[in-house]
Amino acid sequence: LIAEAGLYTASDQIIILSPKNVDSVLFNSTAAVLVEFYATWCGHCVAFSPTWKNLARDIKEWKPAVDLAAIDCADESNRKVCTNFGITGFPSLKFFPAYSSSESRGLELRGFPRDVRGLRHYIIDKLEMHNEAWPPACPPLETASEAEIDNFFQTNNVKLLALVFESEDSYVGREVTLDLLQYENIAVRRFGVTDFPSCYLYNSSRHISRLKVLNEARTFYSYALQRLPGVVRTGKPQIPITDLLKNSTLQEWRQFNKTSVYMSDLESALHYSLRVELSGHISISGNDLTALKKYINVLAKYFPGRPSVKSALKTVDSWLQQQKGTEIKYSNFRDVLDNTVQTSDAVLPEGVQWVGCQGSQSHYRGYPCAFWTLFHVLTVQAKEMAIPGTFNMHSEVLQAMRGYVSSFFGCRPCATHFESMAQESMDHVTTLSAAVLWLWSRHNRVNNRLAGDLSEDPHFPKIQWPSPELCPSCHGLKKTGEHHWDQGEVLTFLRNYFSSTHILMDYLQ
Numbered sequence: 001l002i003a004e005a006g007l008y009t010a011s012d013q014i015i016i017l018s019p020k021n022v023d024s025v026l027f028n029s030t031a032a033v034l035v036e037f038y039a040t041w042c043g044h045c046v047a048f049s050p051t052w053k054n055l056a057r058d059i060k061e062w063k064p065a066v067d068l069a070a071i072d073c074a075d076e077s078n079r080k081v082c083t084n085f086g087i088t089g090f091p092s093l094k095f096f097p098a099y100s101s102s103e104s105r106g107l108e109l110r111g112f113p114r115d116v117r118g119l120r121h122y123i124i125d126k127l128e129m130h131n132e133a134w135p136p137a138c139p140p141l142e143t144a145s146e147a148e149i150d151n152f153f154q155t156n157n158v159k160l161l162a163l164v165f166e167s168e169d170s171y172v173g174r175e176v177t178l179d180l181l182q183y184e185n186i187a188v189r190r191f192g193v194t195d196f197p198s199c200y201l202y203n204s205s206r207h208i209s210r211l212k213v214l215n216e217a218r219t220f221y222s223y224a225l226q227r228l229p230g231v232v233r234t235g236k237p238q239i240p241i242t243d244l245l246k247n248s249t250l251q252e253w254r255q256f257n258k259t260s261v262y263m264s265d266l267e268s269a270l271h272y273s274l275r276v277e278l279s280g281h282i283s284i285s286g287n288d289l290t291a292l293k294k295y296i297n298v299l300a301k302y303f304p305g306r307p308s309v310k311s312a313l314k315t316v317d318s319w320l321q322q323q324k325g326t327e328i329k330y331s332n333f334r335d336v337l338d339n340t341v342q343t344s345d346a347v348l349p350e351g352v353q354w355v356g357c358q359g360s361q362s363h364y365r366g367y368p369c370a371f372w373t374l375f376h377v378l379t380v381q382a383k384e385m386a387i388p389g390t391f392n393m394h395s396e397v398l399q400a401m402r403g404y405v406s407s408f409f410g411c412r413p414c415a416t417h418f419e420s421m422a423q424e425s426m427d428h429v430t431t432l433s434a435a436v437l438w439l440w441s442r443h444n445r446v447n448n449r450l451a452g453d454l455s456e457d458p459h460f461p462k463i464q465w466p467s468p469e470l471c472p473s474c475h476g477l478k479k480t481g482e483h484h485w486d487q488g489e490v491l492t493f494l495r496n497y498f499s500s501t502h503i504l505m506d507y508l509q
């Protein structure tokens, strides 16, 4: 499925350079670009590539001001480009300021840091070196003066000013400024010199309040500021403070608790997948048939449904396992599913009724939301149902998801991205707990990639989940001030959140 041969793919949010796009990306661009020149055969480059990918995820919001790119110099078709830039060793990093001319060979970063935090600071240092040709999307990064703040609301068309108080050598204020650059109605400036960072909000009536966060650090400030009432991502509609969702969809709105899992979503996902998505395949054979058998098998084993639904899944599973040929007809599968040959206590309800997965408009959320939820529930169920001391197939549920997505999931770009993540690391999953965490962390990667995308429902912004409000103990700080997920706490949280006893049965048909 994956066409790219180098160390990076399109889902890494890194611009992949080639002779075709190199001039348009690097020269006369409104954003600065930091380029990694690498060779696929170079061990140091392979070792450095996870850092480069993590950096791309970490500074995704900074893209209009500074972007990351990479070029594989081992690819013969790229060789001339690498030679023109004077590249002789790998990996090499070069910084191209905004509006670089076509004569520019970039600024070589010798002895660059090998960690995300160090690189991030390095990028800020380089951004600050711009003189006249400052990237237009980049807000001021220097410390604000008292005069600037006094006149702020007269000279800037924003409703809120967030002031980060910090010491001179801290990067937090500048990082938060860049994290918010794609948001409207708010500006961020760094100010003053204090020993510990803190963030205060000013509005045009000069009302001042301290920003409440779990930890006084970049990720927590950015997350909180991006979610303030009235603050919106550029290009997204203003989100009403009151709940206007009821009026924004033509379908009947079902009230729901945003922090619960609903059985109605899970059953709807089953209906859609088994009766709608699969029905596009008149006959199913080869790898697709294997994928279908594995999918139905994990559903039959772990779906924590009503007895009638479990019974229907078990019937379909045993029928499928009996099919020894290399091909089945979807119509035969459907007959079994629809109970034409069974007793009536085995039923999968027809139709979809999204509840926790309702979108504010009909083209948002629904099936993909419920599909993720289904597999989080299944990974947790597999963990809960394991008998200690016996052999368990650790990644059985993940492999079933991988097979289904690859063979049948209607969104083909989604399938390509998911397969790329699976190829990278699914084989390293060696415990049932690791399977639960793998799916959580990969779902967060997708969230990171899609944040701000057209497909994002403005009422349900993509966040690194669970939020600090939903699970305070999941979030911590390293000594360096970097955000850190406490994976033990995350696992406990997921096992509780997706457990069968917490699934709400409201709105079932």
Ligand code: FAD
Pocket (backbone or CB within 6 Å): 357, 364, 365, 366, 368, 369, 370, 371, 372, 373, 376, 405, 411, 413, 414, 415, 417, 418, 439, 440, 441, 442, 443, 444, 446, 447, 450, 453, 455, 456, 457, 460, 461, 462, 465, 466
């Ligand atoms: P979703 O991301 O669908 O999440 C559903 C619910 O799960 C959330 O409401 C939240 O309660 C919970 N949740 C959120 N994050 C996590 C987490 N990390 N761990 C556990 N639970 C979590 N869309 C694209 O445009 N491009 C793609 O490449 C793409 N790839 C996809 C790959 C797969 C395998 C799937 C299933 C979907 C993919 N989608 C893709 C769809 C996209 O991920 C969302 O499902 C869709 O945009 C709906 O988003 P949502 O707001 O309902 O939340």
